[in-house]
Amino acid sequence: MAEAYRIVARHPGGPEVFAREEITPPQPGPGEVALRQTAVGVNFIDIYLRTGLYPWPPNEQTNHVLGSEGAGVVEAVGPGVTEFKPGDRVAYGTARGAFASHRVVPAAALVPLPASISDEVAAAIMLKGLTAYYLIHQSHPVQAGETVLVHAAAGGVGQILGPWLKLKGVKAIGTAGGPEKVALLSGLGYAEAVDYRSEDFVARVKEITGGAGVAAVYDSVGKDTILGSAAALKPFGTLVSFGQSSGTPDNFRIAHLAPSGGSVTRPTLFHFASSRDWLLKASAALFEAVGSGAIPARIDSVRPLEEIGAVQTDLAARRTVGATVLKP
Template sequence: MAYAIALKAAGGTDQFHRIEFDIPRPGPGEVTLRQTAIGLNFIDIYFRIGIYPWPVPRDLVTGSEAAGVIEAVGEGVSLRVGQRVAYTTPNGAYASHRTLSATQAVPLPDEISDDVAAAVMLKGLTAHYLIHHSFPVTPSDTVLFHAAAGGVGLLAGQWLAAKGVRAIGTAGGAAKCALARAHGYGEVIDYRVKDFVPEVMRLTDGLGVAAVYDSIGADTVLKSLEVLQPFGTLVSFGQSSGAPDNLRVSHLARASLRLTRPTLFHHTRVQGWLARASAEMFAMIASGAIKVEIAQRFPLAAVGSAHEALAGRQTTGSTILVP
C-alpha cells in the first residue's frame, strides 16, 4: 500500500495527516516511481499556509522535488523499469510512490545519488535560472545574494565562484556566515549584527552591486534596491519574511532599476530547458565544483517538524525527507 502525507486544510503543521492509496499504474507517456528521497523547500510552506492557491479543495499533497526508482512505465515511454530518476513539480512529492509524465522525469547519472538529486532538482535548477537567465552574470560582476546559507544560496555561491563572480552573501549568525563563506561567497554579512546596506556599499567602495537575488521579501526588498548600481537588477524569487508588497514601481526610478519575479516552473515549460539545465547542473556536481550540503534528514512522517525547522530558520543547506 502506498501512502502520502497530505494537508486537510491550509494552516499549521497540525493539518498534515497520512492517507493511503493503491500504487498507481502509469498511463500512456507516464512512469510510476517508488520514491527514495524528497526535498524540502519554502514553496511547500507557502502552499501549506495558503499563500499559494490550492489546486484541490482538500488533502493536498505538497512537495516539489524528489528522486526514486521507476517501477512501471506506460505506453510510449523510453525510460525503463529500474532506472533512477528525479523530478520537480509544484506539488505531489510527499508520498511513497508517484505517477507523473515521463517528460518530467530526469534520468540520474551514476555519480549523482538519490539524496543529492532530491536536494537539488528545485534548488539547483533555481540557482541555474537565477544566474543564467534572471540576471546572467559575467566575471566582472559583483552581486548580493540573501539567505546565502540556505539551500539555494549554498548552491548559487559555488556556481557564482566557479564563474569568477564576486558574490556577497547575507546570513543570520556566525555559523551560517562561516558556512556561506565555505561555499563560494567572498564576503558574508551577518544581518543580525549589521545593516547590510552600508556594509555592501563599503565592500563595493560605494558603487553597489549589479544584481540582488532576494528570496526574503518584505524585510529586505526596499533595502535591496538601495545597494543596486544604476540600471541594476533586483531578482525577487521568494518571500520567506512575507510578500514584498511594500515595493512600488516608482521605487525603481531611484536609479533606473530593473525588477524580475521569476519562477522555476515557467522555465521547465520551455521545451528542452529541463534536460539541458539538469545536465549542466549534474556536470557541475560531478566535477566537484558544486558540493551539495544535506544538513538535515527527517522521516516523511515527521514532515511537520521539518516545516517548523525551515520556517524558523533553524536549518542550513538542504533537508531531505525519507519515505
C-alpha cells in the same frame, strides 16, 4: 511490494494539517511514469502552499499532496513513454505531489540520474539547483568580474549559488542571519559575508563596492529585505525577487528603482522547466557541477517523510542550514 502511503494536507493551515494515508501504488496513464520514491526534497514553496499563501489546485481543495522534488526508481511507464523504462533512476524538481512513497509523474518532468549523483543528493538539489541555474543564466545572466548580492546565502539555494557564482568569476556578497550561518559563507564561495541581523546590509554593500552597488540582487526573503535590495543596486542593476520567506514584499514600489534606474523580475522555476529542452540542459549542467565537486551538495538532515510537519516548522523558523531530505 513495499507499503505505499502519502502525506496529505487536510486543508490550508499550520503543520498540524498533515496526515498519513495508506494508498495503492498508482498506475501511470498516457505520458506518465510510476515511481517508487527513495528520497524527497524540502522547500519553502511547500510552506507557502500549506498555509494557503499560494492557491491550491481546484481539484485538491482538501487532502492536497505537497512537495515538488524527489528521486526514485521507475516501476512502470504509461502509453507513449519511450524515454524511460522500469528500473531507471530518475529525479524531478517541479512535479507537485512529492510527499508520498509511490506516485506518478509526467515523463516530461523527469530527468535521468547519472551514476555520480545519489538519490538523496538529487532530492536535495533538483528544485534548488535548477532555481540557481535560471537565476544566474536567465534572470540576470552573470558576467565574470561582476559583484552581486545573495540573500539567505546559507540556505539551500544560497549554498548552490555561492560556489556556482565563484566558478563563473563573479564576486558574491552573501547575507545570513546570525554568526553561525555567516561563518559558513566563506566556505561556500562568498567573497564577503554580512549578518543582516546585526549589520545594515545596504551600507555594507556600498562599503564593499566603493559606493557603486551591485549588478544584481537575488532576493528570496521578500518583505524584510526588498527595499534594501533595491537600494543596493548599481545603475541599471537587476533586482531578482524569487521568494518571500519573511512575507510578501507588498512594501515594494516601482519608484524604489528610480535611484538606480534598475529593473525587477519575479521569475519562478515552473516558467523555465515547462520547456523540456531547458530542463534537460539545466539539469545536465547542475549534475556536472555537483558530480565534479565544483558545487558541494550539503545535506544537513535526513528525516522520515512522516516528520514533514516538524521539518517545515524548523525551516520556517530558520533553524536549518543547507538541505533536508525526507525518506519515505
